[in-house]
Amino acid sequence: MEFQFQFDWQAAIDSIPFLIKGIPYTLLISFGGLLIGFALGIFFGLLSINKKWFLRWPATAYIEIFRGTPILVQVLFIFYGLPDLIGGPIDPLTAGIAAIALNSGAYISEVVRGGVQSIDKGQTEAGLSLGLSRTQTFWSVVWPQAFRRMIPPLGNQAIVSIKDTSLFSVIGVGELVRQGQIYIANTFTAFEVYFVVAILYLAITLSLSIILRFVERRGLASV
Amino acid sequence: MTQIVKMKGMNKYFGKLHVLKDIDLTVEQGEVVVIIGASGSGKSTLIRCVNGLEEYESGTLEVDGQQLAPKSGNPKALAEIRKEVGMVFQQFNLFPHLTVKRNIMLAPQKVKDAPETVANATAERLLNRVGIGNQADKYPSQLSGGQQQRVAIARALAMEPRLMLFDEPTSALDPEMIGEVLDVMRELAKEGMTMMVVTHEMGFAREVADRVIYIHEGQIVEQGKPDDVFDNPQNERTQAFLSRVLAH
Numbered sequence: 351m352e353f354q355f356q357f358d359w360q361a362a363i364d365s366i367p368f369l370i371k372g373i374p375y376t377l378l379i380s381f382g383g384l385l386i387g388f389a390l391g392i393f394f395g396l397l398s399i400n401k402k403w404f405l406r407w408p409a410t411a412y413i414e415i416f417r418g419t420p421i422l423v424q425v426l427f428i429f430y431g432l433p434d435l436i437g438g439p440i441d442p443l444t445a446g447i448a449a450i451a452l453n454s455g456a457y458i459s460e461v462v463r464g465g466v467q468s469i470d471k472g473q474t475e476a477g478l479s480l481g482l483s484r485t486q487t488f489w490s491v492v493w494p495q496a497f498r499r500m501i502p503p504l505g506n507q508a509i510v511s512i513k514d515t516s517l518f519s520v521i522g523v524g525e526l527v528r529q530g531q532i533y534i535a536n537t538f539t540a541f542e543v544y545f546v547v548a549i550l551y552l553a554i555t556l557s558l559s560i561i562l563r564f565v566e567r568r569g570l571a572s573v
Numbered sequence: 574m575t576q577i578v579k580m581k582g583m584n585k586y587f588g589k590l591h592v593l594k595d596i597d598l599t600v601e602q603g604e605v606v607v608i609i610g611a612s613g614s615g616k617s618t619l620i621r622c623v624n625g626l627e628e629y630e631s632g633t634l635e636v637d638g639q640q641l642a643p644k645s646g647n648p649k650a651l652a653e654i655r656k657e658v659g660m661v662f663q664q665f666n667l668f669p670h671l672t673v674k675r676n677i678m679l680a681p682q683k684v685k686d687a688p689e690t691v692a693n694a695t696a697e698r699l700l701n702r703v704g705i706g707n708q709a710d711k712y713p714s715q716l717s718g719g720q721q722q723r724v725a726i727a728r729a730l731a732m733e734p735r736l737m738l739f740d741e742p743t744s745a746l747d748p749e750m751i752g753e754v755l756d757v758m759r760e761l762a763k764e765g766m767t768m769m770v771v772t773h774e775m776g777f778a779r780e781v782a783d784r785v786i787y788i789h790e791g792q793i794v795e796q797g798k799p800d801d802v803f804d805n806p807q808n809e810r811t812q813a814f815l816s817r818v819l820a821h
Contacts (some may be wrong), residue, residue, distance in 0.1 A: 476666035
């Protein structure tokens, strides 16, 4: 018997309406998580360059732990492990957002640290010599310049985090991959469905890339 | 006469390196003091101590009536001093993300709570004074080095300082732009601004300084009126230094 595979376009097209239902979850988890991750990143990133060791040390510990363990283990730990500790279940959506937040927060901390440290110390000296306080100098002189340099690596992290949400199918969040798995269970059209899933991810990440290029160009134009 | 800067027995170390040794120095109101010396002699460090960009280890330092304790032990005095003392840097250190005008408006708005309109008017007046009123809305990177340094001077003047520190203000400039910056400084001196200037521009020192100080390895070895120091140096180290820099 001869083996013959034919890409079934009709099956691919038919799967789209069902798969698209996963996109809001994918976006909610990635951007919800990234938003919190950005706040964590600023907080721990700035702590990690503080002169006081007792502020620096916990920040470094946080960064190393969440950067040094797989995000899959992190989300499994949050979803299956933490309920034992807090004595109640955590819904998959919350677990997913928390995992993206904590994980991207660790990477963004490093982005923040690098961005701030890349600004010449003459900028701080100029601010201080004009009578600005350390806080004023940081937020009105150093941070705006550092943030501009942080845009490309932040965009990179956003794309990584969007793709990371695909792992959360394991805890049953109805995101893109999970929707695909459910659909395939009924139709057995794995090739076509995963192909469409991949295209949908690409559509999201490419749109983000284009927006970021635009933001980057506008941001750098004035420097 | 009011003494704006009073240093007594001031010592400063970078680790084990003893960079300032028992410095005694006073600067009177309205006086222009030019500090000369070889690179690494401690002259920049000396003026950076005046506004607390460098901490010192022992001795006393009083600026505009405020005692600045060793190891920046008095943050309140330091904050007051920085409002009263302007500084111009070798590398300009303009804020690249702000327009020229915003560079000048920032400190009055943040430190003195100056209203937008007042800060704006001050910036325009100062830019005209340093001869670049037509560049207000450009970004620093769009200006020549000489123009950038004049903006930096205007930025410092916006805080209406009682004392201006100049840390090698022309050393990073192309030769043809040095004159325009020195002209602004000369005007400032004429108007009675108290100035401490670290420079290698001996012509400027001779012409504008009320007093020239020669520093060698962290010590003041000679000081006096410019004509005396340049034409008749008493210390052999000063003689050696001047013969090197004035030879060409």
